[in-house]
Amino acid sequence: MTGPVIRAEGLRKSYGDFAAVDGIDFEVAPGESFGLLGPNGAGKSTTMRMIGGTLDRSGGTLEVLGMDPAEHGPEVRAHLGVIPQQDNLDEELRVRDNLVMYGRYFGLPRSYLLPKAEELLAFAQLEAKATAKVGDLSGGMKRRLTIARGLVNGPRILLLDEPTTGLDPQARHVLWDRLFRLKEAGTTLVVTTHFMDEAEQLCDRLIVVDRGRIMAEGSPQQLIREHSTREVVEVRFGSDRNAQVVAQLDGVGERNEVLPDRILIYTHDGEGALEEISRRGLHPVTSLVRRSSLEDVFLRLTGRSLID
Numbered sequence: 001m002t003g004p005v006i007r008a009e010g011l012r013k014s015y016g017d018f019a020a021v022d023g024i025d026f027e028v029a030p031g032e033s034f035g036l037l038g039p040n041g042a043g044k045s046t047t048m049r050m051i052g053g054t055l056d057r058s059g060g061t062l063e064v065l066g067m068d069p070a071e072h073g074p075e076v077r078a079h080l081g082v083i084p085q086q087d088n089l090d091e092e093l094r095v096r097d098n099l100v101m102y103g104r105y106f107g108l109p110r111s112y113l114l115p116k117a118e119e120l121l122a123f124a125q126l127e128a129k130a131t132a133k134v135g136d137l138s139g140g141m142k143r144r145l146t147i148a149r150g151l152v153n154g155p156r157i158l159l160l161d162e163p164t165t166g167l168d169p170q171a172r173h174v175l176w177d178r179l180f181r182l183k184e185a186g187t188t189l190v191v192t193t194h195f196m197d198e199a200e201q202l203c204d205r206l207i208v209v210d211r212g213r214i215m216a217e218g219s220p221q222q223l224i225r226e227h228s229t230r231e232v233v234e235v236r237f238g239s240d241r242n243a244q245v246v247a248q249l250d251g252v253g254e255r256n257e258v259l260p261d262r263i264l265i266y267t268h269d270g271e272g273a274l275e276e277i278s279r280r281g282l283h284p285v286t287s288l289v290r291r292s293s294l295e296d297v298f299l300r301l302t303g304r305s306l307i308d
C-alpha cells in the first residue's frame, strides 16, 4: 500500500450540541509514527476510538487501510493493535497466558500463538515473568505486557492511547525504546499524548489538537521553528511579583508569557537575555535557559498549558 493507511476528512463526533471532535483532517503514511498532542478533553481518545471502529462518527469520512471502520469493523480490527489508556489485562491469568488467550479471541491457532508468545515476551523484556501473576507486575511491566498483547495478531497499525501516563521516568524510557523498535520494524504508530516530551521522542509528525480542532500540524522540529524561538528563559521573581516585573522585561526577548509561577522569555539567545535582565537591575530568585519545546508551541497557539 503506497497511499495513506489512515485518512480522515472533516471527521466529527458530537454528543448533543457538544462537538468532541469538530471536523478534523489528517493522513497517516505507512510506517510513520503519527501523534495527536493535546490536553485532557481535546478529543484524542474519541478520535482513536473512531479509528478503531468502536465508536461511530457523527460526520466526515474516515478510511483505515482503505476501509470505513464503521462498516468494516472486524476487518479493520484484524490489522490493528489497540492499546487503551487503562491497562485491561486479565488479572486472573499469568503473564504468558494473557498473550495466548488474547490471541485465541482472534481465532489464531496454538501452533502460531505459542512461539509468538515467546517472541513477544522477549520483545517486552518479560521472559523472566512469563509465569508470574499480572498483579505482581510493576506499572511499567503491565504496560509492556499490554503492548505485547496488542501485537499478538501482527498488526500493521498500533494505536496507543496515552502510552506512558502514570509511569515513572525510567519505565517511560524503556517503553519508548520498545516503541522505537516497532517503528524501525515498519509498524505504523498512532500515539495520543499530552506529554510534549513523549511527542518529541516518538512522533515523526503530529497534529496539535485542542477542543476538538487541529491547531497545527508538522514534525516536532517544524512546529517549534514555526511557532517558537530557539530558546526560552524561565525566570521566577516570587509568585506575587511576576506580574509587576514583566513590564520591565519588555524587549529583552521577542515576547514574554506570564504564568502563575514564572515568566517565560522567548529569545534566540538565552544567555544574552539573562545578561540584559541583570543589566536592568533585576534579580530573579531562579533562572534557567532551555530550548523551546512543544509545550511552548501549545502555549503560543492556545494561550494555555498542555498540563492542567
Ligand SMILES: Nc1ncnc2c1ncn2[C@@H]1O[C@H](COP(=O)(O)OP(=O)(O)OP(=O)(O)O)[C@@H](O)[C@H]1O
Pocket: 015, 020, 038, 039, 040, 041, 042, 043, 044, 045, 046, 047, 162
Ligand atoms: N460519551 C460522552 N458523552 C459526552 N461527552 C463525552 C463523551 N465522551 C467524551 N466526551 C467529551 O468529549 C471530549 C473529548 O474527550 P476525549 O476523551 O476524546 O479527550 P482526550 O483528548 O482523549 O482527553 P483524555 O486524555 O482526558 O481522555 C471531552 O470533553 C469529554 O468530556
